[in-house]
Amino acid sequence: MADIALDSRAARRPVRDASAWDRLKVNRDWLAVWFMLPAMAFLILFLAYPLGLGIWISFTDAKIGRPGEYIGFENYEWLWEDSIFWLSVFNTLLYTFVASAIKFAVGLYLALLLNENMPFKAILRALVLIPFIVPTVLSALAFWWIFDAQFSIISWSLRHLDLITENINFLGDVNWARGCVIFANIWRGVPFVAITLLAGLQTVQPSLYEAATIDGATKWQMFRHITYPLLTPIIAVVMTFSVLFTFTDFQLIWAMTRGGPVNATHLMATLSYQRAIIAGQLGEGAAISSAMIPFLLAAIMVSWFGLQRRKWQHGEAND
Amino acid sequence: MNDLTRRSIIQGGTALTAAGALTGPALLDFAKAWAQSSPWKAEKGAKLTVMRWKRFVPAEDDAFNAMVAAFKAATGTDMNVFSESFEDVQPKASVAANTGQGMDLAWGLHTLPQLFPTKVIELNDVADYLGKKYGGWTAAAEATCKQGNKWLGIPVATIGGYMTYRKSAVDKAGFSKFPTDFPGFLEMCKGMKKNNTPAGFALGHASGDANAWLHWILWGHGGYTVDKDDKVIINSPETVKALEYAKACSDNFISGVASWNDSSNNKAFLAGDLYCTSNGISIYIAAKDDPAKKDMAEDIYHALWPVGPVGHPTELQLCVPILAFKFTKYPNAAKAFIAFMLEKENFDKWLSGARGYLTHTLKAYDKSPIWTADPKNEVFSHASERALPASGIGHPGEKAATAIADFLVVDMFANYCTGREDAKGAISITERQLKRIYR
Structure with missing residues (x-):
């Protein structure tokens, strides 16, 4: 009886060397990889795969509901000669550059104001966030009415003040239309910049300002040599995000102008939607x-390398 | 009740029609009788999923649903109807065609059945049955749904768009009758502008309104995007003339038309700022339904699109065809439902529910009560017969649909009318894009 029992146990558990797999299972250095797997799977499935698929589709002549044939760079060659595509690139760059610059200036100004001690500080700070909270499509529809060719409240007011005789052609004139969509984007984007910069301002130690005051620094010198240098890392992050959001904007344009008049406000995102889906x-x-x-990568690179530099992190005299 | 003879059904049907609209039990009786005599018997336990475009007029939807319910009760077919907005109908149908699931019937826009001719059931028997019974199909409707001798879908109706104007303003501009030719129309626009009661037609990305009036002008001058063999012929002297004419008109429009979308002219007209535009019947209906706009509704009239130098009507109207997919398990139920919808007992009531928004494609419905219920409806009864297919003289199909959806013609005119491009530049941009689509 005992022999039989011993035999069977030996047969069931043969002695063997630990395989690479066995080692991986218990290796502490690999533990991190196992923990990262779910997150990686998530990112690959929902970010990397769609991105890769999008790039692949751009090399095919796919239509909606029908897989396409591989056609190499034909789509890109065609776009290279397409005046509407280049117009949309120009529009996107103009839109991003102007809107981001103004958002930064206004946002910083607002942040500095809100950082002062004043009555109802908390409420005021909350109010600034309103444009950011309203769903984009709703605010876009509101702007669409504000800039309507016939029913614009601005035209109406100016007409009743006898300042103009005809309605302003807000969304029908190229320059006006560009100005209007940029304005709407700024209105919507300023709170994000302002509140984030305000958070940055709060981390600046008051003792630095006290020391500067004792040294006789003016307000401007304090801003230039204390606030601004200490704020640069935050600025880099905020502006990267702001540029990314603005560059990829879709809803505002689609709800207000659909890219018109005559494609003058078509961004790359809206043109892509019109050609691909519509x-x-x-x-x-x-x-x-x-x-x-490539444009988005460039924007990210700027902030990435910027953040790596000590100068950006700790003020400019501290390389 | 079950052993009705054919004769008694017909007698019953006629009596009911004479007595007025079929509703409730009467409609059900008709449906039951119809199901017994119909050439297509729904399969036992059949189940149909129908996709349709989202309705504009609630009464139209009600009439449609009443029909669906009667069909369900009479044939025992389980019906499931869902609506999609105009823009989503085509993508969803395309995906269904390629995945082989999602819906059995799709009621869509323009040339939908032409997009996947191999995926749909041939409906020649239904088309012949209805065509013979109701006086034949209009030419544009037939061209839109047919490939060679095969009916890929059934043109249920046309969503018509026509000149909508304030009579007082057109009178004052010196026209006691709405102009019927292009020079007259231009003179009228000039006169109306002078009187500060301007006309206005969308030059923005308004898929319905802008495409309608700009194709009308292009075709009216004899300009086309492609010829009958789908060769791109947009670069022609006719196109240049059309551009110049459209610019002369648009210089006399209300300001801001370059920013207009499909709803802008409705708003401006109903607010009393706009005195002539092209639109579905919805402007008039909205004015008629609003007691505060009684005077305006009385002043609103409709007119046919004036005829251009080519000498025949060149209207772009929106056809709404229905198709049945090959993968459906119940082809007979599908055919029965399509035929059932277009029977007089259903269709007259449905047209009335749509209040002029839908125009018949079967000639016998010229006498449908909707067209005389209000004399101002009459103009819209011509939408199917005066239309060209959306492709002009070319092949109706995916390429033509793409060119319209991407606003190629609209942008060409808008480029020229707003002065951003000269005629040569505007045409060459469009020509290049067309050549890619029709490669």
Whole structure:
């Protein structure tokens, strides 16, 4: 009896060397990888895969509901010669550059104001966030009415003040239309910049200002040599995000102008949607959105390398 | 009740029609009788999923649903109807065509059945049955749904758009009758502008309104995007003439048309700022339904699109065809439902529910009560017969649909009318894009 029992146990558990797999299972250095796997799977499935698929589609002539054939760079070659595409690139750059610059200036100004001691500080800070809270489509619709060709409240007021005789052609004139959509974008984006910079301002130690005051520094000198240098890392992050959001904006334009008048406010995102979804040319639309990637990468690189530099983190005299 | 003879059904049907609209039990009786005599018997336990575009007029939806309910009760077919907005109908149908699931019937816009001719059931028997019974199909409707001799879908109706104007303003501009040719129309626009009662037509990305009036002008001058073999012929002297004419008109429009979308002219007209535009019947209906706008409703009239130098009507109207997918398990139920919808007992009532928004494509419905219920409806009864297919003289199909959806013609005119491009530049941009679509 005992022999039989011993035999069977030996048969069941043969002695063998630990395999690489066994080692991986217990290796502490690999533990981190196991813990990261779910997050990685999530990112690959919902970020990397769609991005890769988008780029792949841009090399095909896919239409909606129908897989396409591989056609190499044909879509890109076509876009290279397409005046509307280049117009949309110009519009996007103009929109991003002007809106981001003004958002930064106004946001910083607001942040500095809100950082002062004043009555109802908490309420005021909350109020600033309102444009950011309102769903974009709703605010876009409101702006659409404000800038309507016939029913604009601005035109109406000016007409009743006898300042103009005809309605201003807000969304029908190229320059006006560009100005209006940029204005709407600024209105919506300022709170994000302002509140984030305000958070940054709060981390500046008051003792620095006290020391500067004792040294006889003016307000401007305090801003220039204390506030601004200490704020740069936050500015880099905020402006990166702001540029990314602005560059990829879609809702505001689509609700206000649909890219009109005559494509003067078509951004790359809206043109991509029009060609891919409305007109069904998925491949071409994917090529337009893929063409946004280099611009976005450049924006990220600027802040990435900026953040690596000590000068940006600790003020400029501290390389 | 179950052993009705054919004769008694017909007698019953006629009596009921004479007595007025079929409703409730009467509609059900008709449906039951119809189901027994119909050439298509719904399969046992059939289940149909129908996708349709989202309705604009509630009464139209009610009439449609009443029909669906009667069909369900009479044939025992389980019906499931869902609506999608105009923009989503085509993508959803395309995906269904390629995945083989999602819906059995799709009621869509323009040339929908032409997008996947191999995926739909041939409906020649339904088309012949209805065509013979109701006086034949209008030419544009037939062209929109047919490939060679095959009916890929059934043109249920047309959503018509026509000149909508304030009579007082057109009178004052010196026209006791709405102009019927292009020079007259331009003179009228000039006169109305002078009187500060301007006309206005969308030059923005308004898929319905802008495409309608700009194609009308292009075709009216004999300009087309492609010829009958789908060769791109936009670069022609006719197109240049059309551009110049459209610019002359738009210089006399209300300001801001370059920013207009499909709802802008409705708003401006109803607010009393706009005195002539092109639109579905919805402006008039909205004015009629609003007691405060009684005077305006009395002043609103409709007119046919004036005829251009080519000498025949060149209207772009929106056809709404229905199709049945090949993968459906119940092709007979699907055919039965399509035929059932277009039977007089249903269709007259449905047209009335749509209040002029839908125009028949079967000639016998020229005498449908909706067109005489209000004399101002009459103009819209011509939408199917005066239309060209959305492709002009080219092949109706995916390429033509893409060109319209991407606003190629609209942008060409807008480029020229707003002075951003000269004629040569505007045409060459469009020509290049067309050549890519029709490659």
